[in-house]
Amino acid sequence: NMDRRSVLILGGKREDTGFVNLISSVYEELGIEEVIYFPGVVDDFYRALINKWVSSGIKIAADEDAGTYLASYGIKVDFDFDSAVERASVFVCFDRTGYDLLRANLSGVSSSKKLIILSPVFSGEQHAIYAEGIFKVPFESERTFCLKIPEGVDYSIAYFVKLLEKNFSVQEAIDRVKFLVVRDREEGCDFPRNSSREEFLKKISSNGCGIHISEMKIPAVMDFVYFDVVFKGPVDIQKFVDLFDLDGAVAMTNKKDMVEIREVEELLRENGSLLYIILMSVSSIEMVSDRELVGYFFVTPHFCEAFNIISAITRYFFPRSSEERMRKVYSRMVKEI
DSSP states (O other), rough: OOTEEEEEOOOOTTTHHHHHHHHHHHHHHHHHOEEEEEEEESHHHHHHHHHHHHHHOOOBBOOOHHHHHHHHHHHHHBOOOHHHHHOOEEEEEEHHHHHHHHHHHHSSSSOOEEEEOTTTTOOOOOOOOOOOTTTTTOOOSSOOOOEEEEHHHHHHHHHEEEEEHHHHTTTTTTTEEEEEEEEESSSTOOOOOOTHHHHHHHHHHHSEEEEEEEEEOOSSSSOOEEEEEHHHHOOHHHHHHHHHTOOOTTEEEEEHHHHHHHHHHHHHHTOOOOOSSEEEEEEOEEEEEEEEEEEEEEOOOHHHHHHHHHHHHHHHOOOOOOOHHHHHHHHHOOOOO
């Protein structure tokens, strides 16, 4: 029933918390009428969060066991799984078990159009990739369709390249760009790698500039990306800085020290300023030659992923006014610090 703008989140094992926190603070402002959360896991960690989400208006769906557990702590369950699926027209999946349940359920139900959004924990699924501001996705489909969200760091890199390509003339176009992704992880600790990085990055550059990414893991204060951009002609550093400064999805900081930057990020988070893709360290940007520029920016991957999911939902429900709705939330959220 497309008349009710209802979203059902099929929770995962901790990958979903950043997204649910964010959507619970912006869904009303965006015009989404109802958000239902179906936990993938119920334990003490989630119980505290679910309590908080319920107080911001999120409805809860659960199977019998989870329902009994939540009820024993005074948390009321609003729907069982089947009625939640029937109510919603958009589904956000953080967990394969929930996704399989959903597919089985939808195959029997309605012919009405629904949108399924898969978080980056799904690797190997062949679906259209949704990347806000990077390529257009046809929402005109007549039937239920699936979109996949790129991993957060990959998306921030794509956004960076696209921003430069859109704003630099052919003479000053990017020749090649190298990125070193530094993950805040112990060496040897693995993390789910989105298998579609290559296919995703191949599609971003319209000028066919070379994009090279290498990656390392060290215990850092947060994930960050070093960039080294070589242009085809001389480039003005101020123009480069202004470009990021004027972009609604970029937060800027003059701090260079990682620990201080982490504090900026925590401030942004406390102010609810979560809808940004890149936190650019302005003081890190330097000219190596008149054609080459280096620097670094910080990324909180689950913000980038949440940003994409929320953009996709908003575009689906409000094809004509989505830009304006998103911008209202942006301008409230990204404050320069």
